Amino acid sequence: MEYRERILRFIEEIKTSCLPSVSMDFVVFGFHEGQLKVLLLKWQGVDTWMLPGGRVRMDENMEDAAYRSLRERTGLAEVFLQQFHTFGNVIRNTYYAMEETRTKLGFSAEDFEGLPHRDISVGFYALVEYTKVNPTPGLELALDPFTEQIQWCNVEEVPQLLFDHNEMIQVALKTLRRQLSYQPIGYTLLPDQFTMPQLQQLYETILGQRLDRRNFQKRMLSYGILERGEKFQNGGAYKAPYLYRFDREKYQQALAEERLLVV
Amino acid sequence: MEYRERILRFIEEIKTSCLPSVSMDFVVFGFHEGQLKVLLLKWQGVDTWMLPGGRVRMDENMEDAAYRSLRERTGLAEVFLQQFHTFGNVIRNTYYAMEETRTKLGFSAEDFEGLPHRDISVGFYALVEYTKVNPTPGLELALDPFTEQIQWCNVEEVPQLLFDHNEMIQVALKTLRRQLSYQPIGYTLLPDQFTMPQLQQLYETILGQRLDRRNFQKRMLSYGILERGEKFQNGGAYKAPYLYRFDREKYQQALAEERLLVV
DNA sequence: TCAAAAGTGTTTAGCATACACCCATGC
DNA sequence: GCATGGGTGTATGCTAAACACTTTTGA
Secondary structure, three states: OHHHHHHHHHHHHHHHHEOOOEEEEEEEEEEEOOEEEEEEEEEOOOOOEEOOEEOOEOOOOHHHHHHHHHHHHHOOOOOEEEEEEEEOOOOOOHHHHHHHHHHHHOOOOOOOOOOOOOOEEEEEEEEOOHHHOOOOOOHHHHHOOOEEEEEEEEHHHOOOEOOOHHHHHHHHHHHHHHHHHHOOOHHHHOOOEEEHHHHHHHHHHHHOOOOOHHHHHHHHHHOOOEEEEEEOOOOOOOOOOEEEEEOHHHHHHHHHOOOOOOO | OHHHHHHHHHHHHHHHHEOOOEEEEEEEEEEEOOEEEEEEEEEOOOOOEEOOEEOOEOOOOHHHHHHHHHHHHHOOOOOEEEEEEEEOOOOOOHHHHHHHHHHHOOOOOOOOOOOOOOOEEEEEEEEOOHHHOOOOOOHHHHHOOOEEEEEEEEHHHOOOEOOOHHHHHHHHHHHHHHHHHHOOOHHHHOOOEEEHHHHHHHHHHHHOOOOOHHHHHHHHHHOOOEEEEEEOOOOOOOOOOEEEEEOHHHHHHHHHOOOOOOO
């Protein structure tokens, strides 16, 4: 039974090559059709959805592990990724959570023995470009045989999740809102080229409030990290907006000079 | 040999009742004679200083563990305590760091076997009232038999510490500065009653810059969480300053209304 | 020619900064 | 009476918010 083998090897890998009782969870934000989305996944044989997670290998820096895990899940290498809080309540009982999956998949308690019972989890949030992520379980299925489904879900419509994962999303969102209001990190949620109204819509969605067009444009341009391109006619019965492109180099430069950080 | 027993029991305790590969480190700030201080400790038989740390028990929430550990170290129950970052680089090799101590104390490798080799560490920073902390190893020595000395050290004069502990202090300081500049958390570093010039000196020390007296007072009073008391004559040849008291109730109230958070 | 959405500039208000004089006290 | 440090109020400037008209385009 090949599937059984994969599960057992996966468990063995966790037990032998990963730090016990430490996990990472990812709040992956995407933006599509005016909606802020998060990536959720579901295990085999369980009805509860959860955030994608990962573990730190013995010889691996945690930050590297985070990038690796996220790459394995989304296929994306260049993303905005940042830890925002570490969660350590006892309700995070990994062992208990796995019991249901284990019995439904027909494994014995011995098969799963030696796995960490309780995890401290470092929460990361990521901003990714929606269209670049293919949320069908592909590559990562080979690495995580428990995953049955991966899906985008509107932030407002997230169901009851495993453990404290709902709280994680809320804390991530709060962090995102605060960061967004004093440094321009939203660009990574949009395609390479975007219009000012698109950017504004993104900000309005994340912050949950309407913004003034003129003031918004002024502020964005004042950072000096946007490059204006051609006009873009999408077929609407109105004036064509300009396309903008986020200039990474200027952004890094500005960050280094702490011009953007209104701390 | 009683001391040997205590060490062995301590190690056993870590192995059996604490989460493996998770630790906490504390940047404990105090303020005395115009200087910002941090609490440092030194292990038996090692010359390297380090931050006080702690571990999470199997059945304990991490935040509770943090308060417990800090109480064991400082004897303080009511302090400002907050996680600020989680550190996970591979240089944090606990096992290697203990080797020196182990050999100097005359223990064999077997005695120390089964201890975590590498820790992810959750960094907390605490603001305590300097005079309320007795930094001589008392209570906590019974709990942590490795500790030889605990001492306050000026933030600017911190020597090279274990692992990434110097970086931890820097990150904690940065967090403290940012928080201080948009919410009034400094009060916990001062005695119950304090004068406005004292508070200002504290702010100036933490932020590393001089502030205008008049604007400072205006800002502090505008929060509406200070209660003015009697005048205080400390014997100086000048006008007696007022004593102020921090009103916890009003502070909580203001926090709840998010009046103080200039996010 | 009309509706829908985008581009743009000026006025205004509020908050943070800058700044100076008088007062209490001990020597 | 003088030096030291503390208390207080006002003027100023800058940034963020408020606000309206013109332009392009497709139907």
